[in-house]
Amino acid sequence: MTAFVRNQWYVAAYAHEVGRDLLGRTILGEPILLYRTEDGRPVALADRCVHRRFPLSEKPSRLDGDRVVCGYHGFTYGTDGVCVSVPAQRRIPRTARLATYPVVEQDSFVWVWIGDREPGDTLPPRAPWLDSSDHTVVCGMEPLDADYGLLVDNLLDLSHETYLHGGYIGTPEVAETPITTEVDDKSGVVYVSRHMDDAECPPFYAKSTGIDGRITRWQDIEYHAPCLYLLHSRIAPVGAPGPNPDGSDPHAFHVEVVYGITPSTEKTTYDFWAVARDFALDDQRVSDFLRENNHTVVMQDVVALNVLQKALDTEKPGYQELSINIDTGGLAARRILARMAAENAAPAEAGVR
Amino acid sequence: MNALHPPALTGGEVYRIHWVLGTDRLLAVCHCGAEHEFEDPVDVWEWLLAHPDGHRPFDDPAGRDPGEEAP
Numbered sequence: 001m002t003a004f005v006r007n008q009w010y011v012a013a014y015a016h017e018v019g020r021d022l023l024g025r026t027i028l029g030e031p032i033l034l035y036r037t038e039d040g041r042p043v044a045l046a047d048r049c050v051h052r053r054f055p056l057s058e059k060p061s062r063l064d065g066d067r068v069v070c071g072y073h074g075f076t077y078g079t080d081g082v083c084v085s086v087p088a089q090r091r092i093p094r095t096a097r098l099a100t101y102p103v104v105e106q107d108s109f110v111w112v113w114i115g116d117r118e119p120g121d122t123l124p125p126r127a128p129w130l131d132s133s134d135h136t137v138v139c140g141m142e143p144l145d146a147d148y149g150l151l152v153d154n155l156l157d158l159s160h161e162t163y164l165h166g167g168y169i170g171t172p173e174v175a176e177t178p179i180t181t182e183v184d185d186k187s188g189v190v191y192v193s194r195h196m197d198d199a200e201c202p203p204f205y206a207k208s209t210g211i212d213g214r215i216t217r218w219q220d221i222e223y224h225a226p227c228l229y230l231l232h233s234r235i236a237p238v239g240a241p242g243p244n245p246d247g248s249d250p251h252a253f254h255v256e257v258v259y260g261i262t263p264s265t266e267k268t269t270y271d272f273w274a275v276a277r278d279f280a281l282d283d284q285r286v287s288d289f290l291r292e293n294n295h296t297v298v299m300q301d302v303v304a305l306n307v308l309q310k311a312l313d314t315e316k317p318g319y320q321e322l323s324i325n326i327d328t329g330g331l332a333a334r335r336i337l338a339r340m341a342a343e344n345a346a347p348a349e350a351g352v353r
Numbered sequence: 354m355n356a357l358h359p360p361a362l363t364g365g366e367v368y369r370i371h372w373v374l375g376t377d378r379l380l381a382v383c384h385c386g387a388e389h390e391f392e393d394p395v396d397v398w399e400w401l402l403a404h405p406d407g408h409r410p411f412d413d414p415a416g417r418d419p420g421e422e423a424p
Contacts, residue, residue, distance in 0.1 A: 178373070178374055179372050180370070180371050181369070181370040182360065182369050182370075183362075183367065183369075184366065185366060185368065189362060191361045191362050222361075323393070323394050323395055324394065325372055325377065325379055328370050328372070328379060328394040331394050331395065335398060
């Protein structure tokens with residue numbers, strides 16, 4: 001399996017998912033309860049009552065104001081995790097306290113810090129398009145029954161679009177165009193560029209942009225290990241002027257595809273996907289089309305990665321893979337993840353190293 | 354060298370690997386300036402991450418051919 005990287009921010013939920021209902025998510029193997037206080041602040045606590053480990057996110061657990069009441073025996077906790085009430089006695093055991101998690105709401109995501117130290121000044125990487133009046137966003141989340149490393153591998157090599165997503169976002173040129181990979185090892189960023197000068201326009205973009213001829217298609221991947229993947233997609237009719245030196249690019253359509261990659265357990269992953277566009281902002285038909293099509297594409301990946309995980313589970317230890325040029329970015333990501341995991345191992349694990 | 358993508362990352366220690374257009378070869382460029390072509394991305398990363406072993410400065414023409422650098 002791909003080792004977990006602790007001391008990092010992870011997408012726990014979309015902001016719109018966290019409200020006055022109790023939401024449970026398991027992140028890096030840690031069950032976490034999410035809800036919003038009456039004044040709108042997101043809270044993340046351990047999702048197990050200290051008494052008999054009942055999940056606080058499960059009914060009939062409930063909120064009483066900003067306090068969480070366990071649905072099994074009524075243990076009641078404040079937003080700071082401290083137990084304020086137990087049934088039938090006045091003395092509350094000193095150890096009756098839930099772990100709390102640092103939370104940040106940013107770019108339409110609720111991020112939770114998983115680690116053994118406080119985040120300090122460290123903030124999650126940005127995806128500003130998701131919370132911008134200049135863009136319209138469609139999004140979703142699909143649970144994946146696979147190691148998060150398989151999703152990273154999948155997203156870092158888009159040549160699979162030609163085969164797995166043919167007829168949606170894949171065209172022959174994707175697999176046939178060479179790539180440039182850049183790696184900032186210290187910052188944990190992998191950047192993969194594939195610029196197609198003259199490509200077929202896949203239905204995903206033809207129907208959403210209205211372009212009916214061939215296109216210039218740029219795919220620039222920016223992976224911030226371990227948690228956030230950005231695909232800057234630029235589509236323009238062949239022959240249209242390129243971006244201006246000041247960064248403006250009025251002759252092209254831009255789609256920012258964002259993935260929050262959140263390991264849940266060793267072999268399950270939350271696949272948060274979002275597509276932000278800077279055109280047809282108010283066109284509901286375009287939104288509906290992109291939502292349905294991107295969901296289809298995501299599910300094609302989910303099905304394939306679930307199958308792959310099952311196949312890998314039957315392999316003997318030490319099985320061999322073969323990597324070729326298209327895997328340059330994925331190999332870089334694997335190495336960065338391994339390094340980050342080793343540097344941020346939990347104290348008990350670090351002790352045996 | 355073929356036309357290459359302009360750099361996107363601006364950090365001080367960025368590794369770059371260009372798939373050389375029209376070929377099956379990968380040109381690895383270390384942040385120290387050393388360059389070498391490979392046919393296998395696994396070999397690319399072994400060489401890049403071995404920095405500074407086997408890397409020579411960009412201004413040293415011999416540094417372009419690590420084949421000569423093997424001990």
